[in-house]
Amino acid sequence: MSVLLIAEHDNKEVRPFTLNAITAASQIDQDLHVLVIGHNADAVVKFISEVPNVKKIIHVDNEIYQNYLAENFTPVIVKQSENYSYVVCSANTFGKNLMPRVAALLDTSQVSDIIKVISPDTYLRPIYAGNAFATVKSTDNKKCITIRPTSFDPAPTSGGSAEIVKTDAAEATTLSKFIKREAVKSERPELGTAKIVISGGRGMQSGDNFKLINAIADKLNAAIGASRAAVDAGYITNDHQVGQTGKVVVPDLYIAVGISGAIQHLAGMKESKIIVAINKDGEAPIFSVADYGLEADLFEALPQFLEELNKLNTIQK
Amino acid sequence: MKILVAVKRVIDYNVQVRVKEDGTGVVTDNVKMSTNPPDDNAIEEAVKIKETGRAKEIVAVTVGEEKAQETIRKALAVGVDRGIHVKADGITEPLAVSKILQKIIDKEKPDLVFMGKQAIDDDCNQTGQMLAALLNWPQATFASKIEVKDKSLEVTREVDEGLETIEVNIPAIVTCDLRLNEPRYASLPNIMKAKKKPLEQINASDLGIDTKPRIKLIKVEEPPKRKAGIKVASVAELVQKLKNEAKVI
Numbered sequence A: 001m002s003v004l005l006i007a008e009h010d011n012k013e014v015r016p017f018t019l020n021a022i023t024a025a026s027q028i029d030q031d032l033h034v035l036v037i038g039h040n041a042d043a044v045v046k047f048i049s050e051v052p053n054v055k056k057i058i059h060v061d062n063e064i065y066q067n068y069l070a071e072n073f074t075p076v077i078v079k080q081s082e083n084y085s086y087v088v089c090s091a092n093t094f095g096k097n098l099m100p101r102v103a104a105l106l107d108t109s110q111v112s113d114i115i116k117v118i119s120p121d122t123y124l125r126p127i128y129a130g131n132a133f134a135t136v137k138s139t140d141n142k143k144c145i146t147i148r149p150t151s152f153d154p155a156p157t158s159g160g161s162a163e164i165v166k167t168d169a170a171e172a173t174t175l176s177k178f179i180k181r182e183a184v185k186s187e188r189p190e191l192g193t194a195k196i197v198i199s200g201g202r203g204m205q206s207g208d209n210f211k212l213i214n215a216i217a218d219k220l221n222a223a224i225g226a227s228r229a230a231v232d233a234g235y236i237t238n239d240h241q242v243g244q245t246g247k248v249v250v251p252d253l254y255i256a257v258g259i260s261g262a263i264q265h266l267a268g269m270k271e272s273k274i275i276v277a278i279n280k281d282g283e284a285p286i287f288s289v290a291d292y293g294l295e296a297d298l299f300e301a302l303p304q305f306l307e308e309l310n311k312l313n314t315i316q317k
Numbered sequence B: 001m002k003i004l005v006a007v008k009r010v011i012d013y014n015v016q017v018r019v020k021e022d023g024t025g026v027v028t029d030n031v032k033m034s035t036n037p038p039d040d041n042a043i044e045e046a047v048k049i050k051e052t053g054r055a056k057e058i059v060a061v062t063v064g065e066e067k068a069q070e071t072i073r074k075a076l077a078v079g080v081d082r083g084i085h086v087k088a089d090g091i092t093e094p095l096a097v098s099k100i101l102q103k104i105i106d107k108e109k110p111d112l113v114f115m116g117k118q119a120i121d122d123d124c125n126q127t128g129q130m131l132a133a134l135l136n137w138p139q140a141t142f143a144s145k146i147e148v149k150d151k152s153l154e155v156t157r158e159v160d161e162g163l164e165t166i167e168v169n170i171p172a173i174v175t176c177d178l179r180l181n182e183p184r185y186a187s188l189p190n191i192m193k194a195k196k197k198p199l200e201q202i203n204a205s206d207l208g209i210d211t212k213p214r215i216k217l218i219k220v221e222e223p224p225k226r227k228a229g230i231k232v233a234s235v236a237e238l239v240q241k242l243k244n245e246a247k248v249i
Helices: A017-028 A042-049 A070-083 A093-105 A210-220 A228-232 A263-269 A298-316 B037-051 B066-077 B094-108 B127-135 B188-194 B235-245
Strands: A003-006 A032-038 A054-061 A086-090 A111-114 A116-119 A122-127 A132-138 A143-147 A163-167 A176-183 A196-200 A223-226 A253-257 A274-279 A292-295 B002-007 B009-011 B033-035 B057-064 B082-087 B112-116 B139-148 B152-159 B162-169 B172-176 B199-203 B215-221 B230-232
Touching: A003 A017, A003 A070, A003 A093, A017 A032, A017 A086, A017 A116, A017 A143, A032 A042, A032 A070, A042 A054, A070 A093, A070 B139, A086 A093, A093 A143, A093 B094, A093 B127, A093 B139, A093 B152, A111 A122, A196 A210, A210 A223, A210 A253, A210 A298, A223 A228, A253 A263, A253 A298, A274 A298, A274 B235, A292 B235, A298 B235, B002 B037, B002 B066, B002 B094, B009 B066, B033 B037, B033 B066, B037 B057, B037 B112, B037 B139, B037 B172, B057 B066, B057 B094, B066 B082, B066 B188, B066 B199, B082 B094, B094 B127, B112 B127, B127 B139, B127 B172, B139 B162, B152 B172, B162 B172, B230 B235
Parallel strands: A003 A032, A003 A086, A032 A054, A054 A163, A086 A143, A111 A143, A196 A223, A196 A253, A253 A274, A274 A292, A292 B230, B002 B057, B002 B112, B057 B082, B082 B199, B112 B172, B139 B172
Antiparallel strands: A116 A122, A122 A132, A132 B215, A176 B162, B009 B033, B139 B152, B152 B162
């Protein structure tokens, strides 16, 4: 009756959302095993073996797993899943791409993007971009589940000593080929895990005006987000997009600047702990979810905001 | 080359969705319905490929109740050649839909299958990947750029870290992201012409697929509401509140 979790990593480090998925998976069943598929990923295996919630690691090492492809990972997972009741991974682009391919071959109706484990077979998940919550019960013998990482705390990473078992690779795929991955390099924290996020919308009026946002992000060590309107208008690249079709973020502080608050955007940020809205339209829907609303012209408010933050630092010194 | 596009009829993305009082689902009576937004990108991409002369025929397929054929008519009005409506009532889970599509593909033998990356009603994000698994075809999900080569596609995918490029052999499944292209609108003459294009109807039960849900929907409820916040009068007040009250800076 144990649970098999698929780790996401780059052969050097575990991707942080794997730790959130570990927390959720151990709520489903305490007998949690982690499958690490990769090449020369010993550092990853060692790191996960020290996570106290993890009982066992199954390590598959082969050069064909240097780069992740769903077509390559799926046969290994399907084979390993024989001994498990649950196959679990995070519901980010990694897990969203991978898990349904596994579930179909196991003839299981996958439960996607759960935000709460109610009992081992019953879960809470958002539908309609978070405008409704559904409680669902899986009736399949073997269950495939993806976890919304921001709804669970990351598991602690020290004190454990999981058993490590090596096993063989499956045959390499000829269906698809990895070419390249262009990671967006940034000095700032990653949008998905940052404690503070400041986002700009169509109200920014141009890409150049995002320098006002950048200055505050530098001051607060915040990640920079954007609404779909700002991305579509070409002010900023799409990896900054927060919302139903972008990233879901749950920071301690979310500052929405010049964002009206379309349903799709709210779906990506309304679980944030504190929400600030700065908008000159007092009727904008964003104010209905904001803890602190400031009705003001952002071109005046943002420089003042920076000035006030600078003053704070002076006091602290 | 032949392209099959799978489309779904959903509540329009501009509608504020309301939960039914009895907790059995969301209100759909008298609510505007339209094509799932990224499915429009899938249609547009297929039409663009046909316009370059690399595809001969585009077939649109939908699975759903009688009115689901509206999405097929809309696809026919922007350049799809013919449609197939697989009639099924109630909830059809992605696993059942992918089994139905597999049957259609066995018969139609397309070279490429396009669909949206996710439906905005159940937000499952499963059908394309499941279909690829059942057919043992490669999958290119979250596509934001597609380059058609001789026997393969080079696809740029939107992933958490940025952009990933993969090459998939044809036949392949592609699930489309919203930034893949800008879907066109149908002109009135084309809407009229679309009414004459062939639309075949099949019953899901005649395909021998069990569409009974495997996931029991226990209840649907409103998400917890945020408590009402306050308006601040100045930036200085905002910063003081964030520092002293919320303690987040």
